[in-house]
Amino acid sequence: MDTYAELIECEDVLLFANAAITSTGQREFHGGAGEQRLSLDFLHRYVHGNYPGLYAATLALDINDHNAALIIATLLRERGAVDGRLIARRLARMSPPRVYRLFRQLQRDGVNNRRTRAIMRDWLLARPDLAFDAVKYRSAVKAAVRHAHLKPAGELGDFLFAPRRRTRFDTPVLEAWRRAHYDKKALYDLPYTVAEGFAARHGISRAVFLERIAPRLTRLERLRLTGAARGSGVETGADLAALPLVRAASYVLSLPVEERRRHVAALRAGAARVAGARAGTWGNVTAVLDDSFSSYGSPVKKRRPLAVALACHYLLEALAGRYTGLWLSGRAEAVTARPAGATPLGTRVLDALETRPDRLVIVSDGWDNAPPGLAAEVLRVWRRKLDPAGEVRIAHLNPVYDAERFDVRRLSPLVPTAGIRDAEDLPALVELARFAEGRTGLSELHAYLKERAWST
Amino acid sequence: MVDLTGLVTGPAQTWGTVRLVPLVRPEPIVDLRLHARVFGDELSMALLPDRTVYTAYVPHAFVASWTRDGTPAAAYGTQLGEPLRRVPIRTHRRMVRREAKNRLRILPLHLAMEGFLALHFGLPEIAWEDWTRAALAGGLSPRVEEAYSGAQVRGLDDALRIFEFHPGQCGLLLYVGDALAGAFVVPHPEDYRALHPTLIRDLFGELIHEYALHYPVRDFRAAIDDGLVASLADLRRQAVRQEEEWAGFHDSVMAAGLTAPNVQDVYRLGRFTLKRFLPAFDRRAENHIGELITDEEGRTAYLKTFRLSQAQVRRGYLLSELAAHGWSLVATAATLRTSSAELRTRIERAGFARLLR
Numbered sequence: 001m002d003t004y005a006e007l008i009e010c011e012d013v014l015l016f017a018n019a020a021i022t023s024t025g026q027r028e029f030h031g032g033a034g035e036q037r038l039s040l041d042f043l044h045r046y047v048h049g050n051y052p053g054l055y056a057a058t059l060a061l062d063i064n065d066h067n068a069a070l071i072i073a074t075l076l077r078e079r080g081a082v083d084g085r086l087i088a089r090r091l092a093r094m095s096p097p098r099v100y101r102l103f104r105q106l107q108r109d110g111v112n113n114r115r116t117r118a119i120m121r122d123w124l125l126a127r128p129d130l131a132f133d134a135v136k137y138r139s140a141v142k143a144a145v146r147h148a149h150l151k152p153a154g155e156l157g158d159f160l161f162a163p164r165r166r167t168r169f170d171t172p173v174l175e176a177w178r179r180a181h182y183d184k185k186a187l188y189d190l191p192y193t194v195a196e197g198f199a200a201r202h203g204i205s206r207a208v209f210l211e212r213i214a215p216r217l218t219r220l221e222r223l224r225l226t227g228a229a230r231g232s233g234v235e236t237g238a239d240l241a242a243l244p245l246v247r248a249a250s251y252v253l254s255l256p257v258e259e260r261r262r263h264v265a266a267l268r269a270g271a272a273r274v275a276g277a278r279a280g281t282w283g284n285v286t287a288v289l290d291d292s293f294s295s296y297g298s299p300v301k302k303r304r305p306l307a308v309a310l311a312c313h314y315l316l317e318a319l320a321g322r323y324t325g326l327w328l329s330g331r332a333e334a335v336t337a338r339p340a341g342a343t344p345l346g347t348r349v350l351d352a353l354e355t356r357p358d359r360l361v362i363v364s365d366g367w368d369n370a371p372p373g374l375a376a377e378v379l380r381v382w383r384r385k386l387d388p389a390g391e392v393r394i395a396h397l398n399p400v401y402d403a404e405r406f407d408v409r410r411l412s413p414l415v416p417t418a419g420i421r422d423a424e425d426l427p428a429l430v431e432l433a434r435f436a437e438g439r440t441g442l443s444e445l446h447a448y449l450k451e452r453a454w455s456t
Numbered sequence: 457m458v459d460l461t462g463l464v465t466g467p468a469q470t471w472g473t474v475r476l477v478p479l480v481r482p483e484p485i486v487d488l489r490l491h492a493r494v495f496g497d498e499l500s501m502a503l504l505p506d507r508t509v510y511t512a513y514v515p516h517a518f519v520a521s522w523t524r525d526g527t528p529a530a531a532y533g534t535q536l537g538e539p540l541r542r543v544p545i546r547t548h549r550r551m552v553r554r555e556a557k558n559r560l561r562i563l564p565l566h567l568a569m570e571g572f573l574a575l576h577f578g579l580p581e582i583a584w585e586d587w588t589r590a591a592l593a594g595g596l597s598p599r600v601e602e603a604y605s606g607a608q609v610r611g612l613d614d615a616l617r618i619f620e621f622h623p624g625q626c627g628l629l630l631y632v633g634d635a636l637a638g639a640f641v642v643p644h645p646e647d648y649r650a651l652h653p654t655l656i657r658d659l660f661g662e663l664i665h666e667y668a669l670h671y672p673v674r675d676f677r678a679a680i681d682d683g684l685v686a687s688l689a690d691l692r693r694q695a696v697r698q699e700e701e702w703a704g705f706h707d708s709v710m711a712a713g714l715t716a717p718n719v720q721d722v723y724r725l726g727r728f729t730l731k732r733f734l735p736a737f738d739r740r741a742e743n744h745i746g747e748l749i750t751d752e753e754g755r756t757a758y759l760k761t762f763r764l765s766q767a768q769v770r771r772g773y774l775l776s777e778l779a780a781h782g783w784s785l786v787a788t789a790a791t792l793r794t795s796s797a798e799l800r801t802r803i804e805r806a807g808f809a810r811l812l813r
Contacts, residue, residue, distance in 0.1 A: 371702035
């Protein structure tokens with residue numbers, strides 16, 4: 001390890017990465033939304049003030065969109081050299097509503113420098129179909145175009161700012177929007193969210209509307225509407241296996257237990273897709289999965305920690321050669337998991353170590369309370385006394401940001417802890433966790449960030 | 457001492473100054489259950505699977521539409537069977553509307569507590585209803601003490617919210633700043649789940665309120681001596697010992713304060729007996745007042761205690777002396793070595809002026 005200052009820098013950056021992966025500024029089980037925002041805001045200021053270069057570089061990591069938007073807003077607001085390409089690449093990965101929300105934020109904050117306008121312009125021009133965006137996110141596109149001082153080509157400008165000027169549009173989606181005002185058939189060519197309003201205006205029954213709009217639904221709309229549409233006798237044909245794992249797990253956990261079992265195959269298929277070529281290469285893996293009451297999350301993040309644990313369960317099952325999943329409650333069937341009971345992590349970690357795994361993955365929010373601190377002691381004695389060489393590779397993945405500590409809660413200083421948001425990032429996180437163990441230094445971390453920045 | 461046979465102390469969970477000790481019943485009592493009304497309209501929830509008859513109970517001060525015309529009323533004292541003894545509650549319109557949702561509510565603040573105190577001494581109920589109205593309108597005339605609802609005790613709401621139930625949990629001992637604030641036991645885990653949120657509406661004296669502002673209590677920390685560990689089996693042995701120590705930590709250190717010297721039987725239904733108990737009204741010790749339902753062997757099926765504040769202990773002392781002397785001012789004054797006029801003033805100061813003629 002290099003110097004003391006570098007050690008601190010390395011730690012700070014990892015801490016920030018953990019926060020930026022997990023925190024969404026929403027209420028969590030142990031802390032309110034206000035605390036989360038305050039804590040996160042401080043962290044952003046701190047890291048931006050002290051390590052501006054690394055601050056921007058974290059955009060390349062798998063941090064969540066909320067934090068990516070915060071970072072971009074901060075970078076554009078403050079003076080200083082910023083790699084515009086880094087921002088552009090991140091914006092391209094974010095979902096369009098998020099980006100439009102960010103643009104709105106910039107507008108509200110009065111951030112309108114040349115760099116900001118250029119980034120907005122490039123992003124808008126790179127949209128595959130701006131006319132479609134203009135229909136779906138009409139006011140947001142309008143605001144962005146206005147804020148970036150753009151002059152949209154052709155009839156798009158008219159559509160946004162003076163739709164009545166034209167009696168017809170040449171672009172199909174714009175024309176569909178115009179005709180949908182009086183023609184019931186035209187609205188089925190529009191995106192679902194827009195068509196829904198027109199359907200209500202024309203008094204079209206829900207069943208008929210859902211059936212005919214079904215082909216236009218996006219992936220997530222399909223999933224969200226599955227239950228409601230089934231009530232009207234329409235199958236949306238949501239494909240669970242194609243969705244992000246945690247999203248699929250969240251959906252499955254929202255169903256009654258009997259129905260959940262029908263989706264196990266889809267979850268397994270999703271996990272196999274994510275595992276890809278790495279399937280079965282991780283050797284002997286044991287996971288300790290948290291289904292204590294705190295894995296309920298909060299009313300705004302319902303069962304999120306539990307969904308992460310469930311997604312990790314299926315992914316590890318796919319990655320491992322031989323896999324054992326141990327739930328805190330002791331249940332055998334993962335898909336029936338429900339958030340209830342205390343958190344006896346220590347005992348379960350012991351059970352896990354007894355299976356003699358090559359890797360031990362703990363997915364928990366780290367509130368070890370039965371008894372408090374037993375997991376830390378078990379891990380400490382294991383590392384110090386029974387396995388000093390580190391033959392069993394242990395990683396703790398934590399889906400919850402602890403506002404008070406400005407980090408995810410750790411189990412033990414001897415075991416690396418990483419924040420986790422999407423189960424898909426699990427392999428990368430286990431890799432990132434080695435920086436937290438203190439064996440690799442700042443230069444490697446820099447190199448890693450740089451490599452990530454260019455590979456994505 | 458309250459007989460807590462059949463209940464096992466679970467490991468405690470702490471949050472700030474609040475320590476919550478779960479009481480777990482390995483074998484829940486199935487033939488004594490919360491009155492179906494408590495669960496709202498879902499009558500099926502309290503029905504036994506084999507449709508055998510069970511005895512119902514209603515916790516003290518529990519508000520629901522007991523009356524035929526649907527107006528809210530509070531159970532007056534814990535009730536076995538149908539809640540016959542109840543107090544009509546006069547609420548303003550907004551509260552009535554919230555009542556319509558059949559949500560769990562416990563009578564708030566001093567009504568519950570003072571009513572409880574009065575109840576123990578068998579005061580005439582007519583006077584009580586009259587007094588309720590006066591207290592609701594203007595509070596107790598000379599407010600000599602403060603009482604706090606659970607929501608006002610700092611950190612208690614969070615502690616109760618994040619508390620992780622134990623499987624089979626049927627009760628809770630609640631400590632604030634490591635002073636026992638109350639004990640709560642029900643016969644069945646389902647009842648406990650239904651009533652756990654109402655704990656926030658309990659009443660606490662100023663002692664508890666102030667303790668909650670102090671430093672966080674020290675939590676148990678597991679510590680394993682790695683000198684004793686040479687294998688994984690050793691490690692497990694040590695971990696099990698830690699768990700035992702942790703569960704035992706509470707039993708040996710803290711559960712001593714809950715004594716019930718003056719127990720009286722109130723009502724008997726089937727194999728269950730409803731009892732009330734009073735403390736010794738000793739100003740130097742913890743004073744808990746409470747109700748319990750026991751089975752034929754004297755084991756506790758239901759228990760609810762309140763810790764009296766110092767002012768309430770004084771009142772209780774006064775009432776107990778009065779009751780002991782058949783509510784005769786002269787006789788009581790003679791025992792307390794004071795004049796009848798002075799005693800009258802003391803009663804008035806204690807907020808019981810309406811009891812005087």
